[in-house]
Amino acid sequence: MARVSLSGIKKNYGGVEIIKGVDIDIADGEFTVFVGPSGCGKSTLLRMIAGLEDISDGTLTIGERVVNDLPPKDRSIAMVFQSYAIFPHMTVRENLAFGLTIANAPKAEKDAKVAEAARILQMEHLLERRPSQLSGGQRQRVAIGRAIVRKPGVFLFDEPLSNLDAALRVDMRMELSKLHADLGATMIYVTHDQVEAMTLADKIVVLNAGIVQQVGSPLELYHRPANIFVAGFIGSPKMNFLKVRVEAVDATSVTVGSADIGKLVLPRANATAKVGDEVTIGMRPHHLTVGGAQDITGRVVLVERLGNETLAAVVLGSGQQIIAALPGDIDVAPGQELHLATQADRASLFLANGLAA
Amino acid sequence: MAAITSDNHGLRLAARYAVLVLIAVIFIFPLIFMLMSSLKPDQQLLTDTESLRAFLPVGDISLDNYFAAFRRAPVGLFVFNSVLVTGLTVLLSLVVCSLAAFAFVFVDWRGRELVLTLILATLIVPFETIAIPLLLISANLPWIGLEGVTRGWLNSYQVQIVPFVADGLTIFLFVQYFKDLPGELIEAARVEGASWWQIYRRVVMPLAGPVLATAAILKFLAMYNQYLWPLMVVQQERYRPVMVGLQYFFQLNRAWGEIMAYLSLITVPVLAFYLFLQRAFIASIASTGVKG
Ligand SMILES: Nc1ncnc2c1ncn2[C@@H]1O[C@H](COP(=O)(O)OP(=O)(O)O)[C@@H](O)[C@H]1O
Numbered sequence: 001m002a003r004v005s006l007s008g009i010k011k012n013y014g015g016v017e018i019i020k021g022v023d024i025d026i027a028d029g030e031f032t033v034f035v036g037p038s039g040c041g042k043s044t045l046l047r048m049i050a051g052l053e054d055i056s057d058g059t060l061t062i063g064e065r066v067v068n069d070l071p072p073k074d075r076s077i078a079m080v081f082q083s084y085a086i087f088p089h090m091t092v093r094e095n096l097a098f099g100l101t102i103a104n105a106p107k108a109e110k111d112a113k114v115a116e117a118a119r120i121l122q123m124e125h126l127l128e129r130r131p132s133q134l135s136g137g138q139r140q141r142v143a144i145g146r147a148i149v150r151k152p153g154v155f156l157f158d159e160p161l162s163n164l165d166a167a168l169r170v171d172m173r174m175e176l177s178k179l180h181a182d183l184g185a186t187m188i189y190v191t192h193d194q195v196e197a198m199t200l201a202d203k204i205v206v207l208n209a210g211i212v213q214q215v216g217s218p219l220e221l222y223h224r225p226a227n228i229f230v231a232g233f234i235g236s237p238k239m240n241f242l243k244v245r246v247e248a249v250d251a252t253s254v255t256v257g258s259a260d261i262g263k264l265v266l267p268r269a270n271a272t273a274k275v276g277d278e279v280t281i282g283m284r285p286h287h288l289t290v291g292g293a294q295d296i297t298g299r300v301v302l303v304e305r306l307g308n309e310t311l312a313a314v315v316l317g318s319g320q321q322i323i324a325a326l327p328g329d330i331d332v333a334p335g336q337e338l339h340l341a342t343q344a345d346r347a348s349l350f351l352a353n354g355l356a357a
Numbered sequence: 358m359a360a361i362t363s364d365n366h367g368l369r370l371a372a373r374y375a376v377l378v379l380i381a382v383i384f385i386f387p388l389i390f391m392l393m394s395s396l397k398p399d400q401q402l403l404t405d406t407e408s409l410r411a412f413l414p415v416g417d418i419s420l421d422n423y424f425a426a427f428r429r430a431p432v433g434l435f436v437f438n439s440v441l442v443t444g445l446t447v448l449l450s451l452v453v454c455s456l457a458a459f460a461f462v463f464v465d466w467r468g469r470e471l472v473l474t475l476i477l478a479t480l481i482v483p484f485e486t487i488a489i490p491l492l493l494i495s496a497n498l499p500w501i502g503l504e505g506v507t508r509g510w511l512n513s514y515q516v517q518i519v520p521f522v523a524d525g526l527t528i529f530l531f532v533q534y535f536k537d538l539p540g541e542l543i544e545a546a547r548v549e550g551a552s553w554w555q556i557y558r559r560v561v562m563p564l565a566g567p568v569l570a571t572a573a574i575l576k577f578l579a580m581y582n583q584y585l586w587p588l589m590v591v592q593q594e595r596y597r598p599v600m601v602g603l604q605y606f607f608q609l610n611r612a613w614g615e616i617m618a619y620l621s622l623i624t625v626p627v628l629a630f631y632l633f634l635q636r637a638f639i640a641s642i643a644s645t646g647v648k649g
């Protein structure tokens with residue numbers, strides 16, 4: 001069990017800065033998810049924590065020790081890879097025991113620890129099989145089991161579910177949550193899938209282009225995104241963004257308006273926006289409703305019916321398009337005019353520099 | 358529909374086997390000719406070449422040629438020398454070249470690209486061009502043996518082995534194979550605490566069956582067929598390998614039957630080695646699921 005602290009962490013590849021100064025504190029036992037688009041540097045960051053990549057600058061602390069210059073095996077970490085990386089020439093048992101074998105652990109200890117990991121992951125019956133005789137989900141379990149056996153302070157996962165099919169992914173997600181609850185270990189989990197991040201994390205770190213965009217609980221990120229990137233990245237379907245102008249600001253509210261949305265008064269204390277500013281309003285598709293007092297009018301161009309809800313793409317007067325997630329199988333059709341309303345207290349506002357107002 | 362497809366499948370399979378059988382026959386005919394001829398007296402052997410009798414055990418069949426071959430040359434010694442030199446070279450070369458390739462592929466060190474490029478460049482240097490310099494070097498190298506320190510490697514086993522232990526082609530084969538191994542396997546082993554040596558021993562080499570077999574076959578054939586180099590560095594019969602031993606049969610009167618008997622005898626180790634390797638090769642593919 002261990003806390004992990006990154007301070008001013010940077011990574012250069014041949015002069016190009018990939019990680020541009022990252023500060024994160026991960027508490028003991030916390031499940032932290034690094035999420036961000038492909039290529040933003042999540043894996044690089046995780047691999048630096050693991051000791052598989054050098055740290056160009058900054059300080060990495062695991063437990064109470066600065067581990068910048070320690071090899072992976074001395075960092076009290078275990079890692080689960082995207083490709084599982086289980087050894088094809090060894091049985092499941094040998095795979096699970098690999099770290100202990102390397103460390104010359106006595107056979108009794110190996111057997112006990114392997115048996116315990118197998119019990120936790122319910123794969124006692126697979127121990128004598130070879131990886132080629134396992135399904136994708138079972139291989140995934142072996143990879144996780146190999147991590148468990150060594151009782152590391154910190155578990156590192158690099159997109160461990162991305163090679164599984166959708167149904168299995170949901171199952172494994174729940175199992176990982178349960179595993180975290182059972183073991184109480186610190187876990188750092190990398191994914192590009194914001195749903196995985198939302199469902200698994202105690203704390204989410206949103207990364208983009210090697211910079212931390214926001215750190216917070218899933219609901220903090222969902223309801224109070226720090227900037228327009230986080231707002232667009234978290235939540236599905238994506239948040240709608242519309243250009244508006246600030247018409248009035250007082251101590252408790254900001255009034256914005258445009259031809260598309262008319263006037264909207266957003267409750268905001270100490271807003272940083274000034275009258276006349278061109279800003280962006282963000283409205284989640286699920287916060288749009290049909291009818292209501294305030295009126296956003298547009299023409300429906302596309303309807304997707306999911307059964308429990310209906311997604312409607314609506315083109316507004318200015319030509320900007322928004323998506324509304326409407327309840328049930330509501331009666332809308334392409335070509336039809338639709339009047340929508342949003343909940344002003346749940347809308348977000350972003351300044352020209354992308355930061356939340 | 359299903360019937361037609363499966364018929365097609367059967368036909369295709371038959372055609373494939375026909376081609377394979379044809380190729381096998383083409384390759385095996387010289388061997389059959391060699392074996393049959395080794396059983397015939399010279400006179401009959403030469404006249405038989407005018408017909409298909411050349412491939413059949415007909416006429417005056419005996420093992421006389423074999424006895425004669427053993428009388429003419431120390432066949433057993435030559436085969437022993439060749440098997441010893443070839444076997445040791447193959448073993449050492451698999452170890453040395455795979456270790457070198459491991460360092461080139463998995464360990465990060467300054468200048469590895471340059472050194473690898475230089476090693477690969479040796480692939481285009483024909484042996485004949487370095488034979489003389491190599492001879493001069495070998496003639497002066499020191500050796501620590503049972504008799505203490507001696508100078509000069511001529512007339513020895515080591516002079517036939519050491520220069521061929523490391524070579525560009527074998528290193529290249531291993532480098533290519535190692536590059537195709539999933540990098541995350543190596544990283545997983547590192548995270549689990551394995552040292553470089555343990556990664557080499559426990560992860561990389563157990564997965565290297567196919568390339569080990571390929572490299573071993575190529576090395577075996579090259580070494581077993583050595584002719585020029587042993588001719589240059591070995592004058593004593595004691596260390597003479599099989600190919601140089603062939604000279605014993607090309608004296609004033611060519612004894613074709615004895616030549617065929619000698620060739621048949623020295624082919625036995627090659628076949629034995631090949632069969633052994635084939636079994637090892639299949640076993641390694643079956644156990645790892647890694648295909649070459
Ligand atoms: N060994 C490397 N050499 C150079 N650039 C690299 C290397 N590894 C990763 N990168 C670059 O670093 C960036 C981040 O990569 P990565 O951490 O794998 O992203 P992610 O896991 O978020 O998809 C990418 O632009 C990638 O091209």
Ligand SMILES: [Mg+2]
Binds near residue numbers: 043
């Ligand atoms: Mg990645």
